[in-house]
Amino acid sequence: MASDRQIWRLARRPVGSVTEGDLVLRTEPIPDLAEGQFLLQVIYLSLDPTNRIWMSDMEQYMPPVAIGEPMRGLVAGRVVRSRKAGVAEGEIFSGFGLWADHLVTGGQNFSRMDLPPGVPLSVAFGVFGLVGPTAYFGLLDIGQPKAGETLVVSAAAGGVGQVVGQLGKIKGCRVIGIAGGPEKCRFIVDELGFDAAIDYRREDVGARLDALAPEGVDINFEQVGGPVMEAVMGRMRLFGRVALCGLISGYNDTQAQTVPAPWTRLLMRRLTVRGFIVTDFADRWGEAVSALGGWMAEGRIRTRQDVRPGLERAVAHLDSLYTGGNFGKLLVEVSPDAPRT
Numbered sequence: 488m489a490s491d492r493q494i495w496r497l498a499r500r501p502v503g504s505v506t507e508g509d510l511v512l513r514t515e516p517i518p519d520l521a522e523g524q525f526l527l528q529v530i531y532l533s534l535d536p537t538n539r540i541w542m543s544d545m546e547q548y549m550p551p552v553a554i555g556e557p558m559r560g561l562v563a564g565r566v567v568r569s570r571k572a573g574v575a576e577g578e579i580f581s582g583f584g585l586w587a588d589h590l591v592t593g594g595q596n597f598s599r600m601d602l603p604p605g606v607p608l609s610v611a612f613g614v615f616g617l618v619g620p621t622a623y624f625g626l627l628d629i630g631q632p633k634a635g636e637t638l639v640v641s642a643a644a645g646g647v648g649q650v651v652g653q654l655g656k657i658k659g660c661r662v663i664g665i666a667g668g669p670e671k672c673r674f675i676v677d678e679l680g681f682d683a684a685i686d687y688r689r690e691d692v693g694a695r696l697d698a699l700a701p702e703g704v705d706i707n708f709e710q711v712g713g714p715v716m717e718a719v720m721g722r723m724r725l726f727g728r729v730a731l732c733g734l735i736s737g738y739n740d741t742q743a744q745t746v747p748a749p750w751t752r753l754l755m756r757r758l759t760v761r762g763f764i765v766t767d768f769a770d771r772w773g774e775a776v777s778a779l780g781g782w783m784a785e786g787r788i789r790t791r792q793d794v795r796p797g798l799e800r801a802v803a804h805l806d807s808l809y810t811g812g813n814f815g816k817l818l819v820e821v822s823p824d825a826p827r828t
């Protein structure tokens with residue numbers, strides 16, 4: 488069994504896009520196991536837009552990663568040694584871990600993954616690890632979709648967006664997705680069943696919304712911010728809902744943000760906006776996994792994962808989230824996802 492591990496540590500706070508020198512990859516001894524701990528060999532590391540937030544010292548919902556500390560990340564891995572009662576070698580766990588190929592944990596913030604037969608770990612972890620519950624609670628609890636309403640979702644071909652749009656269809660909404668490039672736009676309409684797509688890189692988002700939704704927008708599932716958000720917010724209907732899930736266009740900002748124009752509309756149109764972090768719904772995680780799993784088994788929700796090899800390329804892979812280079816939920820395969828017995 489390996490005695491050393493590869494682990495990324497935060498060397499300095501990035502300015503703008505994350506660059507290689509902001510994090511350093513180290514080879515370090517695997518810590519000894521204390522009683523009550525187990526050793527996880529990481530199979531998948533989830534790369535998420537919020538990783539950039541954790542590297543910064545902006546106001547956020549968890550403590551930022553301290554300089555010199557290992558980079559935090561969601562992982563799924565196999566138990567290779569255990570000194571914890573009830574945890575056996577070979578079991579699969581997922582949770583808040585590190586950008587590393589091995590990690591030692593007492594199991595706090597981890598849960599056992601019981602995979603339905605035939606469901607690959609990349610899909611189960613890719614969907615149920617974070618983005619599926621984010622879509623589920625954000626749309627259903629905060630968006631409150633009703634049949635016949637118009638739902639707009641930005642970053643629509645990404646991890647969260649693809650599930651939001653399909654959930655919207657299940658709830659009888661008319662779904663318009665906003666994504667970058669013709670391939671992503673074709674994917675959400677032709678393969679996922681969205682009603683329409685707007686390519687924000689090539690089209691005038693406002694003009695296309697006016698044509699597609701002349702009555703306006705009932706639900707904005709907001710993931711992007713900036714000009715895309717302004718175009719949608721300017722077209723909200725009375726008593727609309729905004730599920731404020733993310734603002735990725737600003738995550739690499741180097742300057743203070745100005746007050747965005749749509750906030751006046753929040754007042755005048757009496758819109759409901761609720762920012763949320765998916766961990767607010769931690770006690771209802773099982774509900775989301777079971778509902779999404781059911782719809783996936785029926786073929787009503789399909790998802791696409793973008794799995795890349797190599798922990799050592801994690802920083803470069805992460806950058807693709809902010810350039811649109813990923814197509815589907817972005818995962819790093821840290822060690823081989825061997826067939827399970």
Ligand SMILES: NC(=O)c1ccc[n+]([C@@H]2O[C@H](COP(=O)([O-])OP(=O)(O)OC[C@H]3O[C@@H](n4cnc5c(N)ncnc54)[C@H](OP(=O)(O)O)[C@@H]3O)[C@@H](O)[C@H]2O)c1
Binds near residue numbers: 535647710713809815
């Ligand atoms: N609140 C929560 O608890 C929670 C949980 C998970 C995720 N989130 C948020 O949800 C959003 C999506 O996350 P994800 O994990 O599903 O990532 P993702 O959508 O798979 O990847 C990010 C996508 O954002 C789009 N994007 C990047 N920069 C953009 C810009 N300047 N303008 C417009 N689009 C841009 C790109 O797609 P295009 O090619 O289409 O541009 C990129 O592929 C993020 O804002 C994230 O922070 C929130």
